[in-house]
Amino acid sequence: MSWIRAHLKMQLDSFALDAAFSAPPVGVTALFGPSGSGKTTLLRCIAGLERAQGSLHVNGELWQDEKTFMPVHRRPMGYVFQEASLFPHLSVRANLEYGLKRIPQAERKVQLEQVAEWLGLSRLIDRRDPAQLSGGERQRVAIGRALLTSPRILLMDEPLSALDTTSKQEILPYLERLHRELNIPVLYVSHALDEVARLADHLVLLEKGRVIASGALGETLARLDLPTAHFDDAGAVIEAVVAQHDEKYHLSKLDFPGGHLWVGKVEQPFGTGVRARVLARDVSIATQAPQGSSINNILNARIEEIRDEGPDKVIVRMQVGDANMLLSRITRRSRDHLGLVAGMYVCAQVKSVALM
Amino acid sequence: MTILDPADLQAVWLTLKLASVSTLLLLLIATPLAWWLAQSGKWYKGAVAAVVALPLVIPPTVLGFYLLLLMGPHGVVGDLTTALNLGRLPFTFAGLVVGSVLFSLPFAVQPIQNAFESMGRRPLEVAATLRANMWDRFVSVALPLARPGFLTAIILAFAHTVGEFGVVLMLGGNIPGETRVLSVAIYNHVEAMEYGPAHWLAGGMVLFSFIVLLSLYLVGGKLWRVSK
Numbered sequence: 001m002s003w004i005r006a007h008l009k010m011q012l013d014s015f016a017l018d019a020a021f022s023a024p025p026v027g028v029t030a031l032f033g034p035s036g037s038g039k040t041t042l043l044r045c046i047a048g049l050e051r052a053q054g055s056l057h058v059n060g061e062l063w064q065d066e067k068t069f070m071p072v073h074r075r076p077m078g079y080v081f082q083e084a085s086l087f088p089h090l091s092v093r094a095n096l097e098y099g100l101k102r103i104p105q106a107e108r109k110v111q112l113e114q115v116a117e118w119l120g121l122s123r124l125i126d127r128r129d130p131a132q133l134s135g136g137e138r139q140r141v142a143i144g145r146a147l148l149t150s151p152r153i154l155l156m157d158e159p160l161s162a163l164d165t166t167s168k169q170e171i172l173p174y175l176e177r178l179h180r181e182l183n184i185p186v187l188y189v190s191h192a193l194d195e196v197a198r199l200a201d202h203l204v205l206l207e208k209g210r211v212i213a214s215g216a217l218g219e220t221l222a223r224l225d226l227p228t229a230h231f232d233d234a235g236a237v238i239e240a241v242v243a244q245h246d247e248k249y250h251l252s253k254l255d256f257p258g259g260h261l262w263v264g265k266v267e268q269p270f271g272t273g274v275r276a277r278v279l280a281r282d283v284s285i286a287t288q289a290p291q292g293s294s295i296n297n298i299l300n301a302r303i304e305e306i307r308d309e310g311p312d313k314v315i316v317r318m319q320v321g322d323a324n325m326l327l328s329r330i331t332r333r334s335r336d337h338l339g340l341v342a343g344m345y346v347c348a349q350v351k352s353v354a355l356m
Numbered sequence: 357m358t359i360l361d362p363a364d365l366q367a368v369w370l371t372l373k374l375a376s377v378s379t380l381l382l383l384l385i386a387t388p389l390a391w392w393l394a395q396s397g398k399w400y401k402g403a404v405a406a407v408v409a410l411p412l413v414i415p416p417t418v419l420g421f422y423l424l425l426l427m428g429p430h431g432v433v434g435d436l437t438t439a440l441n442l443g444r445l446p447f448t449f450a451g452l453v454v455g456s457v458l459f460s461l462p463f464a465v466q467p468i469q470n471a472f473e474s475m476g477r478r479p480l481e482v483a484a485t486l487r488a489n490m491w492d493r494f495v496s497v498a499l500p501l502a503r504p505g506f507l508t509a510i511i512l513a514f515a516h517t518v519g520e521f522g523v524v525l526m527l528g529g530n531i532p533g534e535t536r537v538l539s540v541a542i543y544n545h546v547e548a549m550e551y552g553p554a555h556w557l558a559g560g561m562v563l564f565s566f567i568v569l570l571s572l573y574l575v576g577g578k579l580w581r582v583s584k
Contacts, residue, residue, distance in 0.1 A: 049481055072484035073492075079485035085478050089500040098496075099486030149487055 003059055003185055004029075004153070008045045010052040017041055017052065017209040025059070027201030028179055028186040030217075032193075032228070038209040039189045040082075043157050046187065047079050048072040059152055078146030078184075080156040084138035086130040092141055093125050099149035109150040118181070119144045119174050136167030140174060147182070154178075154186045160195060175199060193228065197221065197237050197277050198356040203228075222325035224307045224317050229327060234315070235279035236326045237356075242272045251296075258321010262296040263353050275356040280315060280327035282351040287338050289347050297350035301326055303342050306335065316340065318348055326350075360556055366533050367541035368557070374449070374537060375517040378456040379464075382513045383506070385457065386464035390505075391494070393465070394472035409462045416459060420526025423455050427527075447529050452537070455523040463512040471505025472498060511572060515565060 003025030010017040017038045023029040031039040045052035048063070049072060055065040058077075063070045078099075086095050096112060116122045119140045130138060139159055146154060159175075160168045172195075179186070179199065190196050196203065196217075203220040205213040205228065213226050218237045221228055228234060238261070240254035245265060252266040254276060261276060268274065289298065301318035304325075309315045314335050316328045326348050340346070360368075393405055411419060426433045427445040434444050445451035479501060483493040499506075521539040528535030530544070538557060545554035 047485060049484070071489075072481075073487050073489050077485070079482075081478070081482065083478075085482045087479060087482070087497060087501075089503075098483070098488075102487035102492070145486065 004046075004187070005057045006042075006046060006055070008042060008052040008054040008056060008064075010041065010045060010050065012038065012041060012209065015209045017045070019206065019209065019211050021204045021211045021214050023185065023187065023204065024202055025185055026183070028188050028199050029202040029204060030196040030200035031187060031189045031204050031206060032196050032200075033191065033206030035191055037206040039191075039206045040157055041209075042206065043155055043187060043189050047077060047155055048075055049079075076149075076152045078149055078151035078154045080139075080143050080146050080154070080159045082158045083162050084130075084135075084142040086133075086138055086141055086145075088129075088131060090130070092121075092127045092130050092133070095130060095141055096121075096125070096145050096148055099145055103149055107150055110147060112148065115144045115147050118147075118177065134167065135163045136170040139163060139167070139171055143174070143178070147178075151184060154182075154184050156186060157189045158191070161190075161192070172198065193231055193233055194277075197235070198275070218323075218325060222317055222327060224305050224315060229280075229307075229315055229317075230309055232281075233279055234327055234329070235277055235282075236324070238276045238278065238320075238324050238326075240274055240276055242266055242268050242270055242274060244270075256321070256324055258324050259299045261299075261350065261353050263355060266355065277354045277356055278326060278350055279352070279354070280329040282353075283326055283328035284349045284351070285316065285318075285328055285330060285334070285338065285340065286347045286349060287340075287344075290349065293349065295349045295351060297353065299326070299348045299350065301346055301348040303340060303344045303346060305342055306340060308332070318346070320348065360553055363532055363536075364541055364553055364557060367536050367538050368560075370449075370533065370536065371518055371538040374452055374456060375514045377453050378460060378517045379510055379513045381453065381457050382460055382464040383509070386461065386468055386509060386513075390465045390468035390472055391498070393469045408465050411459050412462050416520065416522025417526055419459060420455060420523040423451075423458070423523070423527055427451060427454070446527055447531060447535060449528075449534055452524060452528045452535055455527045456517045456520060459520060459523050460513045460516045463516050464509040467505045467508035467512065468502060469505075471502035475501045507572065511569065515568070518561070518565070 004023040007020040008017065014036065015038070019038065019042050031042060033039045041050060044050040046056060048070060051069065056063040062068060063075055087098065090098065100108065100112065116125050121140060121144055124133060124137055124141065127133065130141065133141065143159065160171060163171065176199065188199060200217050203215060203217050204211055205220065205226060213220055213223065220226065222236050223229060238256050240256040240261065242252055243255040243260065244253035246252070250265045251262050254261045254263060254274060263276070266274060299320050301320045303316060304319050305317045307315050309329070312331055313329055314332050316330060318326045318328065320326055328348060389408065393401060424446055425431050427437070428434045429444065437443065437445055445454060475498070479497050480493050483497045488496060519539060524535065524537055524540060530536050530540055538561060542554050542557045545557070
């Protein structure tokens, strides 16, 4: 059974939001779409900050239907806004405690110290004026403040988009850590594909107020009928485990069902799960195993589908092993030259792998 | 120079009392009114805002004239206060308070309303997601964030009431100990060519106003800038 079942409708200035989706009870579900696709509005409707028509169930609990509307402050959720929006009249500690104080003792599952430790806030907690914190620090306090209400779901509205690249890099590990250590489902609004590929497990794709696709991250990103496969940074995501280290060349081997990838050394013990992202533009195709190539990673793959992409390019979806997908962007000429068609067995040459 | 006589001191005391009572009442009335004006999307909000702002543009004597009629023996308010056994308000301290409150209303409402509006919806939304109900959000977030607006409202309302003349004259006349406030006392002295006490009172008023404002700027400097 789905944890979240939503069908929410609302008339906006430019279009009508009419979004139906469900999300699993674990992991991060990304609400992904271009600017103006209604993803933030949808998240605000789920929080009750906007009053939409329709129905919403979370964890078997009715939050909204034609007759009932649970007010925002009764919904057991945490909400992180795009800007940290810390209360300027309260100290950092008082900001963190604002929500904590407002839930009954019995419902408090996390302690201030615990959350502060998780988010690296221990050093900041006794600062009086939140305005003196950096952007990344402020957003971490905002996340901590939301977590301290012991929410049953965490809603995040592009929490990184107001930050510069440095702050983003600083905060991402914390988000991943929350993802790993907290057992709360997260709804995460984003318009950045790399962020989604890094953090999400489940993807809900929005366009002009409608849900055009929804599914597991890896499968959905590999679907050629969706706009995500045609982004410049389109690519596949592979879940792998650290299997071997090569000290001499400073490389690590990542195993996944259907093959392995050599990457720059990962400072993680064997068996650690890692997520690898392979961009379509970094994958080339050979019909025979190439001789004398500098490329480390050559995977046996089967072509599943080929789609035209503009006048000169095509995008190819390949299956590696039983479950994993790869995308490759090549020229139309190469396709015709090599006579590539669905069903062919080929060698996928992976030029670069990004670890998430 | 003539030293101030007890009647003048009484006028000073009465003025401070009037200004304090009026300011206090204004805060009680203006806060919910400003909140409503800042939050409401009702079509008649503009009309309410215009009525609140009226005392800014109509002459005090006109306001005083209509209040006199309303609160007098043939006025609606007059009938009401009589029915409630409160007697009639004109030529009483209570009447002055009513006049002052109405006259200074925009000076209290507008700074508070601006403060509520400039904080935007976000802090209240954040508070709601952190389990604060409406009243809680108002007390724990809106009021503290609007503090600079409240400070401005208090100063303006108080100063405006201290300096009021037209409404007082129309409504309260010149009864020592009851309605003879500073501005009227100064007027009386000048009428009687007693420039000495007039100077003392007028100069004292200037000095008092300056000290109040100065101390607020100095002591309250931090409070003014509490929310950016």
